[in-house]
Amino acid sequence: MRDRSKPPGVGAVIGWTALAAIAPGAAHLRAGWRRTGLAILCAYTVLLLALLWVGLTSDLAALAGQLIASSGLTGVTVVASLALGAAWFALIVHSFVVMNPGTLPSTGQAVAGGVAGMLAVAVLLPFGLVGQYVAASQSAVDDIFSAPSTPRPASSGGGEDDPWAGRNRVNILLLGGDADTHREGVRTDSINVASIDVKTGSTVLLSLPRNLENVRFVPGSPMAKRFPDGFRLPANPDGSREDLLFAVWEYADSHPEIFGGRKGQGTKTLIDTVGYTLGLKIDWYALVNMWGFARLIDAIGGVMLTVPQDVVFGKYNEGLVKAGTRKLRGADAMWFARSRTNSDDYTRMGRQRCVLGALLSQSDPATVLSRFNQVALATKELLRTDIPRPMLEHLVPLALKVKNAKVTSVQFVPPLINTGYPDWSKIRTVTAKALRTSAVTRRPLSATATPSATPKATTIRTPRPGTSTSAKPDPTAPKGITEGCG
Template structure:
């Protein structure tokens, strides 16, 4: 056998274990290896065909699954390494000339190392995932500090038709005490269809009311009201609720860190919904997540100036923004009011939802996992991820509507609380009536009474005179669907 033939059979053995053994006359060993390999491939194919992408992605978030992936890939990697080495031995390279022995031995060594690399990458990815998830998601606890019950596989939503997750953008910093939530959005998701309504609440909402009977309601029976700051500013706006609750544990009988719970309950009471969990995103950590997926493409309607001395500029036009520029676009106060900023933040969220597809996240997984670990704080229980991940994939292909509680819909200085609840209730009803997409090739259908867009990408024109505040998530944001 020539050196070229030895190398050819080695490469074939790396792709089809046992082939080199058959060539060398090790018939029983070769047939056993090929049979095991074929059985493994068929089992893997059957597993993939029997489970949809959402189920597989959800299962992959579980600690036991990640551990199994780590151990399994390490074992398979070592087995493949051993296979290449043994295949080389049974092909009897010692019968070759010295030059042929050196060549085939060198290539065999390189090939043995090369086949291990994908398995090592998979094991590292599983380890990175586990570390990131452990750092973000904590074990669920009840009020008494006892572990909360695991979600039931047959009904993980405990009878709920929708789950409501509070998405917060915080400005916590090493040079700043406490957390102020300058971006507050409640995502209300239909667990069957994935249809979602994103409610945006302004940071400067005044006279905030608390649920009757709660400690904050007893402290502020007529609404959140504090004396003016030394500089004339207000510290009793909606974005200060978390910070105030954290700073005054005496209101809660000495309990510390009540800010998240109080803000969740307050926003839930304001909208007439029950908030299930929250996720707090560090706004500048969010920029690292955008960088991790390679940036987002956004249609900038007009120049956005930013910086302490107005030295920065995001130019108008459709462009791909890096994380820092995307955050400045979303947060700049120069020549902007809070409501314009809320609109730009909605556009960034919409662009991220459209462009962070599974393929992009997978190819940049390690960067995304590390960025996510640094920027998110949440009370979502780790076991719920198995069910929330498939739901998130549903949301990408479902209808996502947006309601912003800004003027002229409401007066932030004198809010009409009943109107806010009525608008929220109608948006949820409309979302529930809208059917989920039947198939990718089928034309979208909507209920005649629905005010939601037929897809998250396109929004029909509203009738003249319509005062319905419900919009598509990216309505008014221009074209931002380029994957880039």
């Protein structure tokens, strides 16, 4: 039964309609629609309690992984979000109508109607954005994770419900490629393996130099039969070499005759070769297009870096990244990471590590959400991987663990190893030691660093000539990913 008391004024109509946006049913109760108002309010309360129960009892990271991994669930989420948004829009409109705005003066009707309309659109927008974000992520995931399902990591005693089959670590080969429209093949300029503790997220980043010589291949493999004493080809007329680690993928792709005529063997060859070099079983790989990476940096608005000295780049040294602390856009950040002008591969590897560390620390959830569409579009152009989509259900929660865990790195560069005559046994020994240290330490990043609201600049610090320390650091000890980067 409706209340036939004195109609509310303009302020009351606007106020009760606005209250209905956060407490559905309030306007109906005020207008005398008691049964309807109580029914709406009860339904809203049940919904809030259900969401609270899910938040308190569920692993939200796992739910996010399931959402991304399942295309069907993603579609349901988009439809449900849009339907709920439409229902909320209709609720605001009806709340305004039951407040009987027709009794207001014409000016009051116009003001109250305009405010109610804006309010209805405002409550619809978040649901529309959720649907858009989910659809954009679905499109990106469909493009990137299109590889057929592959076996899970080799079992070492885990139960059937253990996605890692009892293993303590998962190893992912991270490659930075220079593929471009005017260049044939893929040269892997950046070669890293992320070995991740599946329980804690503690990660060791193992970096191999692109100019590693005399690369050894898995015994018995076609490449090992072709190069029994290591990967060695005649030098180019200018003295440069094409038989380094960075060229393994391209060489294998260019010589299918080595593999009995089978084409496209570069990926598997490099995965097996890196795994054999480090003494690890590589589970999957992810190839990052370096210029797609630049677009990702642009998508999050750039990264704060401290460039210790001018970095020159370009075929004719026409480019320059000036020294100083500031936010770099994608192209400058990539040239800072990639330029070898007046430098060497080892310094460049250090700069690459600093850029990765800066991106990891500065890509906070708020920034990603505010630029979600740009990030999703850049990611589609960025990655190529053999990670099967069903594994995303488990990898997304693991990635969130890595974000808050301790990340250390080992770079196999001089003086640790001689890239011309590598000590393969030492490489495997240092790798094993780094993984043992990571497993024992298992300290979250927050235990050693206090987060700051302002992104911290990242730089490479070079000791002054003539300085010394009382104790020499252990060159085999893993370092924090941003150690020496400011």
